[in-house]
Amino acid sequence: MRLRFILGLLCCLAGAAHAEPAKATHNKAYLTLIIDDLGQNLPRDRRVLALPGPVTTAIMPDTPHAAEFAREAHRAGKIVILHMPMDPATGPFAWHPDLPIEELEKRLNAAFKAVPYTAGINNHMGSRMTAQQPAMAWLMADLQRRHKFFVDSRTSAQTVGAAEAQKIGLASVSRDVFLDDERTEAAIFTQLQTAINLAHKQGSAVMIGHPYPQTLAVLERELPKLKAQGIDWIDIKMMISVRSNRATAAHGKDGVYR
Template sequence: MGLRFILVLLCCLAGAAHAEPAGPVPHKAYLSLIIDDLGQSLPRDRRVLALPGPVTAAIMPDTPHATEFAREAHRAGKTVILHMPMDPATGPFAWHPELPVEELARRLDAAFRQVPYTAGINNHMGSRMTAQPAAMAWLMEELQRRHKFFVDSRTSAQTVAAQQAQKIGLASVSRDVFLDDERTEAAIFTQLQTAISLARKQGSAVMIGHPYPQTLVVLERELPKLKAQGIEWIDIRQMISVRGNRATAAHGKDGVYR
């Protein structure tokens, strides 16, 4: 009886070893969300903090509630980043190509003082500024020194910001989808679906939106459905880790930013 049991067990194990796998292991699909232009209206911006997940709060330094809202976002457990104005943006903090590095540094210091608890920065506008290799190289070195990451909003195809970050190994990531260039609920929903499709295709997608009423309505309705769709919504710092500082196919070749 004992010998028969052993033989049967060995046959079962041999069969299991040659059995077909149950099916392909599904690929992970990650999404991260940044909401820009915060700090202007506390009632509006608090709706962002109420979104059900790890939204990143990008706060502008030249807004009336920048410091107060940064503290609120930090207390709410959200990642806070400095939404740094760059040319063609204007104002006392804005970076412009003609400014000397000493003035760039002064404006960056002042902006960080206005927005406490920052883990990193992304650019507000900046189509001209992010195309400046020397200034972007200086910025990435400065962020490395401060132990902060960089998110390239990619407001221009000529941006070299992520490229300069990658050169020195600074933790960084690039935006894939703008949600609300067109401020209608239908268009924003379509952009969200684009981001979901992209995440499924390439494994991850970084979305940037704004605290427009239409955007918040769509996000409040659709974000709770992500998990059921097989999408994992992760913090921007986790996204940087997931991507490992490598460019996606839309932003570079073989992981290297163009």
């Protein structure tokens, strides 16, 4: 009996040695959230500040409450970025391909002055402007000088913004999912689930939304559930660190933006 017990124990130990080890923890899945188009409506925009986590506030310079809301967001501990108008956007701050660099610089300076406490910048619209290599190269060098980061909203597949940032080592990240191109709660919920699934698949996802009532309703309801879904909600600076300026498979190859 004793011999059979010992032989059985040795067989079990041998089997365990060849078994695949159990994973102690799951791979990390990170999400970050940017809300664009802020500064237009204070009561609405304050709902963004009340969201339960590190939301990034992207404030437009040509809005009536840009400076006031930037101060409120800063006091609330939120990261503030400049939501810079770019062609086809219009207005006194907007960048257009036919403008000389001197005028682009003048408009950028005025925009930063209109929105205090900015840590970085992302483009508002910009499907034409972000495809302009000379202007984007100049912008990334200027942001490097200002010690600010760049978020490529990727409003066009032809954007070269993130690629130019990567060339000079500027802290940068690219958007993965727009939450609310379709303004229904069902569609926004579906996009949020797309972002969650993408984060699990590739390790991280960058979401951009807007302060629409439908978007805020979904976020207020669903964001508190992220942790239970294995998601770490992190701020935009941490996301830049997590990605280390490398492109995801959707935006480039072998970490290099196309």
